[in-house]
Amino acid sequence: MANDSRKSAQSRQRILDAAAKAFRRKGYVATRLAEIAAIAGLRAGSIYYHFGSKEEILEAVLDIGIRRIVDAVSAALAGLPEEATHRRRLTTAMTAHMTALLRHGDYSSANVRNFGQIPAPVRRRHLKVRRDYEELWRQLLRQAQAAGEISPSADLKLLRLHLLGTLNWSIEWYRPAGASVEAIAQTFADFIFDGAAMAGEPAP
Amino acid sequence: MANDSRKSAQSRQRILDAAAKAFRRKGYVATRLAEIAAIAGLRAGSIYYHFGSKEEILEAVLDIGIRRIVDAVSAALAGLPEEATHRRRLTTAMTAHMTALLRHGDYSSANVRNFGQIPAPVRRRHLKVRRDYEELWRQLLRQAQAAGEISPSADLKLLRLHLLGTLNWSIEWYRPAGASVEAIAQTFADFIFDGAAMAGEPAP
DNA sequence: GTCTATAGGCTGATAGAC
């Protein structure tokens, strides 16, 4: 009994892992159930013992994906000393987000990549979790601005979209061969804070 | 005769417009030929008078998409006075890119959005045009750095990915209701050049 | 040029044996 439920949980897990990997690479619609089954080491029909439909698998993958990002960012922030600057907090959060996406990331990448093309009902249900994550960034930015580490004139909504856009777009171009994820995230964080203009250059 | 070839060209155009619109919204794989035909005002079978396959339509849409972006950016840059600063050049290019994407942009959006999930042969053929466009940005950034308007220590490759990532990601969140495309692009350009940190704040 | 009709193939999902 404990044996059966353990076996079931393992198969379910393998199916989810396989789906996340496939969704990340080819997208939800283009991925076939037979493909997921093959990666998971079983036949297409067997999937239906664990899931009611392909959409149900998608929902599970999306949920795990966003949760992994939230957990990674939260854990990284929790590991910082109380007195850490807001700049350090934001840099840490950016690195954690990017790492979750690129290195430990079939689920997280599948989430970010497929979000724009998932069926409407699934999207609606998933939106709540997404908003919670956005709220985390809103708070980080608000606190940094309140503490005077971000310019008071900065539009925090656009800054958040600017920042997350840069990070999320990396799934389109990142290849493990190049610079490390940490180095890239650090460079991006410096761009975000200091800008790329020559120091002392006047604004136009 | 001139009448027929004009009618043919018009239908072909309507099919492409319809495909670009659908590809932008739902992605290539999820879009059905019957759907494209319906938007274009004809039946699925009729499409094959104008195109040999669904993939052929995709290729045409992708090509037009990238060309529209290149043309928009090139035209905007050509409209600048000789003595324009490099900051102004880059800001202008960013605005043109974003406008092409968000406002005049079924083709351009379809291109950016579907690039990650197009069939391998199509992708390979399309890569060349993409690289040409990237080269345009490489030159802009190189010249700006050479002129001393971008910090000599800035990694131009990461700066380009940073900049284009921010712009391209906007197709995931932009809604016409909010701020104008020009205002958003201007804000992003200022972020890119000046950063969001409190002026005079020391780096950590 | 566009239509209707349909071929041919594949896909998500179900049923029943083991």
Place this chain on the structure above:
DNA sequence: GTCTATCAGCCTATAGAC
């Protein structure tokens, strides 16, 4: 729990009438 077998539906693409 997983398999095999199979169904029903849908989709791209083709053929031939108009």
